[in-house]
Amino acid sequence: MGEKAKILIVDDELGPREALRMILKDRYEVRVAGDGTSALSLLSREKFDVAILDIKMPDRDGIEVLRLAKEIDRDLEVVMITAYATVSTAREAIRHGALDYLIKPFDKTDVERVVERGIARRLDRETGRQRIRELERTTDRLARQVEKAKMDIQHHYDGTVKALIAAIDAVDHYTRGHSERVSNFTVRLAEAVSFPRHQIVLLQQAAIVHDIGKIGVEGRILRKRGTLTQEELQEVRKHPQIGVEIVGPVPFMAEMLPVILHHHERYDGKGFPEGLKGEEIVLGARLVSIADAVDAMLSDRPYRRALTLEEVKAELERESGGQFDPQLVSALLSSEFFQHVSDQIG
Ligand SMILES: [Fe+2]
Structure with a gap:
């Protein structure tokens, strides 16, 4: 992750797209896309921390974009945008792995809060994965050391036993x-x-x-x-x-x-x-x-x-x-x- 977190805003309407960009541009590196297809192509080329996705777009269904975006980057945090907050669409989006949803028109504080939450969660997950990878590497290294130590011990052991037998034979x-x-x-x-x-x-x-x-x-x-x-x-x-x-x-x-x-x-x-x-x-x-x-x-x-x-x-x-x-x-x-x-x- 770079210095500034990267946010992708995807909405076919200029108004909400710009509104979100204005709220977020000072704190984050913000990119925008006007449809699902270009959003997915951006996601497959660049790493983003949070994507804010309109649930209703002309070219692709927002839920489908969400699903495909998660396939590209399973750690990407996605916030859905909806003009009419129906519980069912929100639930469906969250069931597909969205973090939360925002209702148009946007409340600045809500937007800031949800984006912060997304970034924090992504960071946690990434750190967790990184720790697991480090642990795996440590485990591998330890396993190799134990194996070597075992061989050394066996070697010393064989030598010790041979010396002892030779000592008995001598007397x-x-x-x-x-x-x-x-x-x-x-x-x-x-x-x-x-x-x-x-x-x-x-x-x-x-x-x-x-x-x-x-x-x-x-x-x-x-x-x-x-x-x-x-x-x-x-x-x-x-x-x-x-x-x-x-x-x-x-x-x-x-x-x-x-x-x-x-x-x-x-x-x-x-x-x-x-x-x-x-x-x-x-x-x-x-x-x-x-x-x-x-x-x-x-x-x-x-x-x-x-x-x-x-x-x-x-x-x-x-x-x-x-x-x-x-x-x-x-x-x-x-x-x-x-x-x-x-x-x-x-
Ligand atoms: Fe004996």
Whole structure:
């Protein structure tokens, strides 16, 4: 909108046209048209704030001009002129989007007031639209920033997790690859028991770092080939708590803490660190516990060879309700989990 608001006066009679022009010319930029057709052509070439339209013109009906003018510029405010103020014509004009109507002969104050109102309303609408456009642009920009931030976080996250896994592998040579296998098994298991899909990714990540606390256990103990002394066993059993201390300060890992802390709890309550029982242990930790055991059984250890799949199944059955959640064991045994494992280990 320019400095002065622009008004278009459309009337086939010179008298009223001039009367309106005289009232408005000092405050506004005023243009005039003598018929509907030239009014519409002016409107399609130039931007006006308010149009004052005679309801009765020889070439076109004022209501039709109003409708077409609104098609050209939906924000244009239109005031109708009528010589005989019938409620029905006024109503019809307003129903078609006119702001108001003026009765001939004009009252100066009425004219000024209605034009001011039209300009104010147009400005409001324009400002409103502009705000919406600005908001849309801001929203788009924010959405792009959030997307980028998410990618950055994922990138940092992946880097952090890789560093943590490398740290575990460094202290615990012979379990190299264990974290990733446990994570894969956990996902298979979670699918076999219809664990909520959206939580599987989180569980997968929790499983990968479940043994992170081993970083805090003396490597000498972790690598020891013989049986551990009572004291050494106590040390090793601290790893879930150490894991929570390591991962605890990382905000995006907060949800993983219960899985890390409780992956050595037993269903019968004889596990550690808290001796939780049955469903007191979060489901994620019960799943990781089985995946962890399955991978341990399928791996060679200095003191024993790897178990066969049949032996692993038998062990799971034997420990069903003891070390492991019996419902998870039976769901697992009746699922295709072992077929996948068998394919994986060849
Ligand atoms: Fe562990």
